[in-house]
Amino acid sequence: MKVLIIEDEKTMAFEMEASLKKAFYLCDLAHSFKIGLEKLKLNQYDFILIDLSLPDGDGLDLLKEAKKHNAEAAYIIITARTNLKDRITGLDLGADDYLPKPFYLLELQSRMQAIARRKFNIAEDLLSIGNFQVDIKRRQIKYELEEINLSRKEFDLLSYLLLHKNRVLTRVQLSEHIWGTFVNDDYDSNYIDAHIKNIRKKLNCHANTDWLETVRGVGYRVKQ
Amino acid sequence: MKLSTKLTLFITGSKLAIVLLFIITLPFLVEQIASQFTNYTLKQQRKEVLKNINKNGIAYYLQGDESYGSYTMLKEEFVALLPVNKDLKADTIKDAQRIIENDTLSYRILSETFKFQNKNYLLEIGKTSASINQYNKQLQQFASYVLVILILLSIIIDLTFIRMVIKPLSKIIKTRLINRKFPFKLDEHPVKTSTTDFKYLDESLALLMTQINEAFYKEREFTSNASHEIMTPISILQHKMENLLAEEDLTESAALAIIEMMKTLNRLKKISNSLLLIARIENQQYQDKEDVKPLDLFNLIIEEISHRLEEKNLNIQLKINKDMVLREINKDLLYQLFFNLVHNAIKFNREGGNISISDNFTAKGEYEISVSDTGTGISTEQLPHIFDRFIKSNATENYGYGLGLTIVKSIADYHHLNIQVESELNEGTKFKVFFLNWKSTKQ
Known part of the structure; x- marks a missing residue:
């Protein structure tokens, strides 16, 4: 999959590129409105990530232009601007998602996967782990044919770990995924552990869950 | 004491003092006036007599007699005309006694000598002293009554006028100062007054408020810009670490x-x-308002x-009316407000403690939701500061970063919700939020 990253903060663009490359995306970078537009005219991309505050133009205008040349691409707006108006305008202009800075790179990837699933119908909806089957779209988890009842947060957590299997996810990454940017006062809470404990308890009734590992001091990982 | 009361009291006092002075001096004045008036009358009468003599000759009075004397029935007044020694000269008005028909009476007497056909005559016109002062008492009484009435009238007029003049002041206080929500709205018209002092006060207040607003907006803008600017470097660090x-x-x-x-x-x-x-929140970026059921929110x-x-083995009781609907409120913000309160109630609670969420109606018709815990409580010294930024009421432990309650307060302020805290150390804390705009769906 081809991704164009239009971001004027070079370090940030490089880090995004590094992380996406590991997930086997092909990346192209543009550090300004002008270069971004040139690349858009020349190439076709699957994903276009646009920073709203570019030094030589507004990302929202670029989004409008980009749609003419890359109508099929999925657009994700990335911005430090958090006002609701921008967000609504962005989505109205046809952006597929909106990520406020700062975000976790894993969050970006999971949003891209979600879009891929929704828009391109390419990512798998049905995952299996151990003896369990997980349907991401229907938000169901089954052991053989029996459905297991997980809470909304528990399912979010488990599917996030599954989608990034074999990677260690930290508690902060996980908590930001399930809580979003909702502001709460706790920066060192162990509620992720509580959720994991519940998930294990519910799944262990059916089969063992050794695949859901605790990485001491770091976080959790689904190993397959 | 109110300014109008003070002014009225002062004016009344000064008026009373003047009136008192007048009433004290009144008998003397009246006496003076009566005496002057008597003298004047006597002189007028003399003029009349002399005119008659000049016109009709002295015989007109004397009628052949040596002298002439006449008095009124009760002897209050008399006129006497008699020839006197050539050398006698008199032109006086004085009090003296005369005997008329065996009665010795005190008179005010005008005595004057004049010459007629080479003869010297003495004219005496008299008026009893008693008759001079006979109206004094009534006059004094009447004057006093009129004065009292006038004073009362003038006090009423003063009061009305003072009230009218001072009205702009109370209006300035009411519209500019009392119960103002910050930041101030400045689109109001200046208070109508013809008093330049009040105009000046009003203008100065408006100017001051503008300055405060500007400073406030600047600070707000700074916070907003600074937070934005920080986001990109945080992003970069975060991505690198990831x-x-x-x-x-x-x-x-x-x-x-x-x-x-x-x-x-x-x-x-x-x-x-x-x-x-x-x-x-302070920049009013949460414009969406809707009806919210508090019970759903708490669930x-x-x-x-x-x-x-x-985790903490806490017992939670939720007693919220299921029919209650809060009106015109931003759901996300209200969620955040109560989330923070409940979150605090958990955070500062003891192991196995209680949290109680309940609603009530106040006497003023407000709907009240309270969140109380059995936690560490807040000391009296810290209680006034809990809504301030970066103030931690529990400084000994590394809990949060001290913005949770500031957020609660700004959300409450934004929606004009009153919020109260009661707390006792080691007993617990109770937060009360009051809503004015609510309805019940119960028929």
Whole structure:
């Protein structure tokens, strides 16, 4: 999959590129409105990530232009601007998602996967782990044919770990995924552990869950 | 004491003093006036007599007699005309006694000598002293009554006038100063007054408010801009750490160090986000308002936070009227407000403690929701500061970063909700939020 990253903060663009490359995306970078537009005219991309505050133009205008040349691409707006108006305008202009800075790179990837699933119908909806089957779209988890009842947060957590299997996810990454940017006062809470404990308890009734590992001091990982 | 009362009292007092002085001097004045008037009458009568003599000759009075004397029935007045020694000269008005028909009476007597056909005559016109002063008492009484009435009338007029003149002042206080929500709205018209002092006061206040507003907006803008600017560097750091953590050849200690860094960075991010949230609330960026059922909101919060209740073995009681609807409120913000309160109630609670969420109606018709805990409580000294930024009521422990309640307060202020706190150390804390705009769906 081809991704164009239009971001004027070079370090940030490089880090995004590094992380996406590991997930086997092909990346192209543009550090300004002008270069971004040139690349858009020349190439076709699957994903276009646009920073709203570019030094030589507004990302929202670029989004409008980009749609003419890359109508099929999925657009994700990335911005430090958090006002609701921008967000609504962005989505109205046809952006597929909106990520406020700062975000976790894993969050970006999971949003891209979600879009891929929704828009391109390419990512798998049905995952299996151990003896369990997980349907991401229907938000169901089954052991053989029996459905297991997980809470909304528990399912979010488990599917996030599954989608990034074999990677260690930290508690902060996980908590930001399930809580979003909702502001709460706790920066060192162990509620992720509580959720994991519940998930294990519910799944262990059916089969063992050794695949859901605790990485001491770091976080959790689904190993397959 | 109110200014109008003070002015009225002063004016009344000074008037009374003047009136008192007048009433004290009144007998003397009246006497003077009566005496002057008597003298004047006597002179007029003399003029008349002399005119008659000049016109008709002295015989007109004397009628052949040596002298002439006439008096009124009760002897209050008399006129006497008699020839006197050539050398006698008199032109006086004085009090003296005369004997008329065996009665000795005190008179005010005008005595004057004049010559007629080479003869010297003495004219005496008299009036009894008693008749001079006979009206004094009535006059004094009457004057006193009129005065009292006039004074009362003038006090009433003064009062009305003072009230009218001072009205702009109370209006200035009412519209400019009392119960003003910050930041001030400045589109109001100047208070109508023809008193330049009040105009000046009003203008100065308006100017002061503009300045305060400007300073406030600047501070707000700064907070908002600073928080925004911080986001990009935080992003970069976060991405670097994330990529570093994904390296396969990472040692365990390095991984742990990165985790610690990420946690710290996360803290910075949350502070920044909180400041931004406050700035956004204060900049009125949450315009969406709708009807919200508080019971649904609390069920959502409890679901969200239930694992923390279990963790601390807390018992939660939710007693919220299911028919209650809060009107014209931003759901997300209200959620955040109560989430923070419930979150605090958990955080500062003791193991196995209680949390109670209940509603009530106040005597003023407000709908009240209270969240109380059995936690550590807040000391009386700290209680006034709990809504301030970065003030932690529990400074000994590393809880949060002290913006949770500031967010609560700015949300409450934004929706004009009154919020009260009661707390007792080691007993617990109770937060009360009051809503004015509510309805019940119960028929």
